Amino acid sequence: MRLHPTKPELTARRVEAIGFQVGLQLAERYTKERPRFGDHLEAIKFICKDFWAEVFKKQIDNLKTNHRGVFVLQDNRFRWLTRFSLDAPTSGNGASSGEPNPANAARASQAAGQYLYFPCGLIRGALTNLGVPCAVSAEVSALPACSFIVRIKG
Amino acid sequence: MPPNSRPGDAVFANVERVNAELFTLTYGAIVRQLLTDFEEVDEVNKQLDTMGYNIGIRLIDDFLAKANITRCSDFRETAETIVKVGFKMFLGVTGTVTNWNAEGTECSLILDDNPLVDFVELPETCQGLYYCNMLCGVIRGALEMVSMRTEVKFVKDVLRGDEAFEIRLKLLEQVPEEYPYKDDD
Numbered sequence: 001m002r003l004h005p006t007k008p009e010l011t012a013r014r015v016e017a018i019g020f021q022v023g024l025q026l027a028e029r030y031t032k033e034r035p036r037f038g039d040h041l042e043a044i045k046f047i048c049k050d051f052w053a054e055v056f057k058k059q060i061d062n063l064k065t066n067h068r069g070v071f072v073l074q075d076n077r078f079r080w081l082t083r084f085s086l087d088a089p090t091s092g093n094g095a096s097s098g099e100p101n102p103a104n105a106a107r108a109s110q111a112a113g114q115y116l117y118f119p120c121g122l123i124r125g126a127l128t129n130l131g132v133p134c135a136v137s138a139e140v141s142a143l144p145a146c147s148f149i150v151r152i153k154g
Numbered sequence: 155m156p157p158n159s160r161p162g163d164a165v166f167a168n169v170e171r172v173n174a175e176l177f178t179l180t181y182g183a184i185v186r187q188l189l190t191d192f193e194e195v196d197e198v199n200k201q202l203d204t205m206g207y208n209i210g211i212r213l214i215d216d217f218l219a220k221a222n223i224t225r226c227s228d229f230r231e232t233a234e235t236i237v238k239v240g241f242k243m244f245l246g247v248t249g250t251v252t253n254w255n256a257e258g259t260e261c262s263l264i265l266d267d268n269p270l271v272d273f274v275e276l277p278e279t280c281q282g283l284y285y286c287n288m289l290c291g292v293i294r295g296a297l298e299m300v301s302m303r304t305e306v307k308f309v310k311d312v313l314r315g316d317e318a319f320e321i322r323l324k325l326l327e328q329v330p331e332e333y334p335y336k337d338d339d
Contacts, residue, residue, distance in 0.1 A: 014187055021183035026175060055176055 012117045019121025020128070027126035030054060040152055043130040044071050051126055056080075069152040073123075074145065080119065081112055081144035109140040116146060123148055162242025165221050169243060178272045185285060195282040202284070206291020207298075214296040217243065229325050230254070232302070233261050236293060236323075245269055263293075265319040268312070276313045284308045290321060303327040 030051060037043040048060035052075075062074040086108055116138035124136040133153045140146045184205075188198045221239050226232040230251075237249035246269060253262040270286050284290075290306040297304045303326045310320035 014191070018180065018183040018187050021186060022176065022179045025179050025183075029175065055173055057173075 008114070012114070015117040016121035016124075019118040020125035021121075023122040023125025023127075024129045025125075026055065026122075027051065027129040031130065037130055040069075040132050041065075043127060043132050044073075044150065046130070047123060047126055048073055055122070071150040071152075073148045073150065075147075076145045078119075078144050078146045080115060081140070081146060084108075084112055084115070084143055086111060108143050112140040112143060112146070113138065116140070116148075120148065123150065160238070160248075161223070162239040162248055165239065166242045166246065169220060171246075174246070174269060174272075178269055181270050181288070182274060185283075189280065189283075195280055199282075199284050199287045202287035203291040203294075206288035206293075207295035208291075209288070210292040210295020210297075211299050213244070213292060214299040217296065228258065229302075230258055230261075232297070233263065233323060237263050237265075240293075240296075241265070259325040261323055262309070263321040263323055265321070268319055271313060274313060281314070283313075284311060285313050286311070286319065293321070293323065301329045301331055303329060 031046070037046065044063070044065075048063050052058065052060050056075075056079045058075075058077070058079070060073045061076040062072075064072040064074070120136040120138050124134060127134050127136075127150065135151045135153065137149050137151075138146055139149065185198070185202065188201050189195075192198050192201060217240060221235075221243060223235060223239060226235055233251045237251055242248050247265065247267045249263050249265040251261050251263055254260070268286065270289075274285060276283060276285065284307075287308060290308060294304050294306045305322075305324040305326055307322055308320070309322045310316035310318060312319055
């Protein structure tokens with residue numbers, strides 16, 4: 001098996017796998033002295049508070065759930081996107097004036113999305129280690145804010 | 155001690171720092187993924203070096219922007235700057251420079267302490283691996299951006315049972331700086 005710089009989906013899978021491994025090991029270390037989590041929500045809260053604070057030096061800003069196994073973790077200023085910049089906007093001064101511009105938002109989301117495979121893997125690895133099997137994806141609406149969507153399996 | 159005897163300390167105090175465990179474990183996970191993908195350790199060594207090179211050619215900008223240093227007068231000073239300022243800034247540790255050749259073009263960079271190998275033990279199957287080989291690529295890439303073509307390789311590795319990490323740094327060529335830009339272009 002070789003790395004495929006021209007095949008982004010294979011790159012994405014590898015970067016996610018690296019994040020997964022790191023999340024698995026970090027969660028192991030950070031929960032060494034803690035009692036077992038009672039339910040999924042407790043584990044997710046641990047990710048939002050303690051885990052996020054250790055890794056990103058701030059907590060998740062907002063946690064939402066549909067109470068049917070989907071959790072949305074929103075970080076209003078995700079550290080790894082704070083220096084993110086895009087090429088000149090496609091039209092006018094939409095990007096610099098801060099006004100929402102659907103075309104630029106879509107571009108931002110697509111470009112920044114590549115940078116979020118690692119933290120998605122990080123969350124999935126950490127939760128897996130805490131006994132919460134899940135799938136994690138990310139969404140970017142307005143940089144540097146982003147949301148991680150956790151879907152619990154089974 | 156004179157105030158500038160530890161030139162890396164001031165800059166280290168001022169740069170943003172990432173969680174050390176995150177850094178160490180991420181490096182380990184990258185090496186692990188490469189071992190899974192490439193299977194042969196020689197190929198992994200090569201990939202780590204290439205990845206480091208790609209980091210080095212960008213990292214040099216960050217280094218020059220933040221390190222607050224002046225131009226090195228010769229290669230000896232360059233080597234000292236790498237271990238005292240560069241290593242401190244990006245790894246949080248410093249090293250020493252020894253074993254110069256007579257011409258002053260080849261030396262050894264010694265690292266006693268290396269955060270990349272915290273928690274690391276090499277299994278039997280990875281005996282040929284230079285686990286930290288990315289560092290060589292980083293140095294080579296960074297120096298290339300400041301007009302020095304070099305050869306950089308590990309000759310001693312604590313993970314292989316040596317007493318310290320030793321990187322052999324060899325200056326191949328000082329590429330003369332060219333100014334292709336004319337005023338009237």
